[in-house]
Amino acid sequence: MTDNYCDYSKTEAKPTPKPEAPAYRPASYSEYNAEYISVWDGGHEVRTPCRFEYITGRIDAVAQSEELPEGGCDGEFVEYNGEIFDVCPNCGEGILVPSNNNQVKCTQCAHTRIA
Numbered sequence: 421m422t423d424n425y426c427d428y429s430k431t432e433a434k435p436t437p438k439p440e441a442p443a444y445r446p447a448s449y450s451e452y453n454a455e456y457i458s459v460w461d462g463g464h465e466v467r468t469p470c471r472f473e474y475i476t477g478r479i480d481a482v483a484q485s486e487e488l489p490e491g492g493c494d495g496e497f498v499e500y501n502g503e504i505f506d507v508c509p510n511c512g513e514g515i516l517v518p519s520n521n522n523q524v525k526c527t528q529c530a531h532t533r534i535a
Contacts, residue, residue, distance in 0.1 A: 434504050435465050435497055454500040456482045456507075461491030472500045477515045477527025479507065 435457045452469035456479065459465055466489065470482040479498055496507035498515060505515040506524070514528030518535065525532045 434495075434506075435459055435499070452481070452483065454479075454498050457497040457499060457504075458485075458488075458493050459495045459497070460489045460493055462489075464489045467499075470498065472498050474500060477505075477517060479513050479515070 452471055454470050454472035455467045456470040457465055457467050466485050468483045468485045471480040472478070473480070496509075496512070498505045498507060508514045508516055508526035508529060508531055510531035511526060511529040514526040516524040516533075517527055519525035519532060522535050523532050524535045
């Protein structure tokens with residue numbers, strides 16, 4: 421999704437959902453329906469619109485951010501309908517979902533790791 425490196429080992433914290441999360445409609449091909457969130461050093465969050473297909477877990481068409489903060493990216497997430505999902509650190513195009521044996525698996529590239 422971005423050319424910046426995300427070090428997922430730095431934080432276990434997830435961003436907090438917006439208090440008044442909008443009711444998103446199912447995505448048509450041309451509209452944004454979710455937010456892509458990157459969390460940077462010091463907890464700074466950058467939120468940009470994106471398209472998210474809930475059924476397939478595919479992240480598509482992330483809008484460009486004006487300017488990214490200095491430092492490293494600690495994690496990436498998608499907020500959809502008030503729920504926050506971890507973005508796959510391998511492909512950046514899918515979310516991590518529970519799998520077998522306390523693991524999570526990417527919905528797009530089948531990347532797995534311990535939950």
